[in-house]
Amino acid sequence: MTKTPAGNCDVCVVGGAGHVGIALALVLADSGFKTLILDINKAALETIAAGRLPFFEEGGEALLEKVLAGGGLAFSSDAKSVAQATFVVVTIGTPIDEFHNPEVSNLTRCFDELMPYLRDDQTILLRSTVAPGTTTYIDNYLRDRGKKTRLAFCPERVVQGKGIAEIRALPQLISGTSPEAVVAAKKLFGEIALEVVEMLPLEAEFAKLVCNAFRYIQFAATNQLYMMVEAAGLNYVGLLAKMKRHYPRMESIPGPGFTAGPCLMKDTMQLFAFQKHDFILGQVAMTINEGLPNFIVERLARQFDLRKTRVGILGMAFKAESDDIRDSLSYKLGKLLRFHGAQVFYSDEYAKDPTFVSKEELIASSDVVIVGVAHNAYRQLQIPARIEVVDLWSVLPAKERS
Ligand SMILES: NC(=O)c1ccc[n+]([C@@H]2O[C@H](COP(=O)([O-])OP(=O)(O)OC[C@H]3O[C@@H](n4cnc5c(N)ncnc54)[C@H](O)[C@@H]3O)[C@@H](O)[C@H]2O)c1
Known part of the structure; x- marks a missing residue:
């Protein structure tokens, strides 16, 4: 994978200080991608930057030490920094509300924050678990606001705590709202996952x-x-x-x-x-x-x-x-x-x-x-x-x- 120009990064993991985000960020950084962790949790960012993980992840702290030493990992709590990345992976929490309905507002709020800084030549990979139809909803949300940024949906299926090993050992499901988004997602995950399985966004959500x-x-x-x-x-x-x-x-x-x-x-x-x-x-x-x-x-x-x-x-x-x-x-x-x-x-x-x-x-x-x-x-x-x-x-x- 060709590196982006100096000062920029290959991948920005939004929510990268969380359980799903950190495992992926570490694997990406270890695979040679210059990776930026973007998260609103400043305390967690500081902990990670100091070489510790806020929670248990098998092999996590050893890998963190390695990628920090190699300079492959950067941190930010400022949405503006998303502009530096070629790929933007979104791994924020997607809870349900008190009536057991999906809370789409978490995602739209996150995209509202990122929106001013998203570029048309970037690819967003939605990785959080979402309700059927959400990828299309987010795609429309971006297009309605004049964005041409490519959108893929590539769900995380690893067991919590063993993410680092499983991201590399399991097939990665890949989908996108355009052929270009699928090609870009395959390019990224093709470098780290055992194999990629292509499907429609609705199939991947299900x-x-x-x-x-x-x-x-x-x-x-x-x-x-x-x-x-x-x-x-x-x-x-x-x-x-x-x-x-x-x-x-x-x-x-x-x-x-x-x-x-x-x-x-x-x-x-x-x-x-x-x-x-x-x-x-x-x-x-x-x-x-x-x-x-x-x-x-x-x-x-x-x-x-x-x-x-x-x-x-x-x-x-x-x-x-x-x-x-x-x-x-x-x-x-x-x-x-x-x-x-x-x-x-x-x-x-x-x-x-x-x-x-x-x-x-x-x-x-x-x-x-x-x-x-x-x-x-x-x-x-x-x-x-x-x-x-x-x-x-x-x-x-x-x-x-x-
Ligand atoms: N935990 C698991 O094992 C697991 C496995 C597969 C899929 N998932 C899915 O992955 C998603 C994330 O789960 P998790 O357990 O990692 O959650 P988490 O709460 O551990 O991590 C989410 C991170 O996103 C950050 N965040 C929230 N809003 C943000 C914003 N607007 N901008 C930047 N950062 C923001 C939070 O500060 C947090 O660090 C969920 O959709 C979940 O269902 C989780």
């Missing part, structure tokens, strides 16, 4: 949402079966192990657990809104997954006087080996328990919060311990026999309990 909604529904299926089997007095994880033994057709059934975080529910709801609120499977999946903490609390409330019970939640991140607490169901569980009068303690191995206690302190102070997320650090944890344990994931060494 592809990303279907991936996440399908996973969300799969987890809901196992979570509902968990509640049924456990309510019948059996151990669901034990049942799964016996049921799956030498039985390939059941290999893909996932274990139970809190299913949350910033993507799976939001993206299922984007399809729900698109389908005019007639996406029964998605809707039911949300009811089941979001209802799991209620199931746990109701069972405990039958067993204990929660007003006199101290409950410790081990793991506040939304998934294992992550420090990301966004939309974690451990917090919903904690709120429900407190509402029932319980005294609640939180602990996590990666997420930092001055109100959290260590796992040892939590165990020493609790009558009930609930595993909120299956961090590896809990696998060897000895829990005294006097403590009631709720361990959906079967991460604790149950047999070794003393």
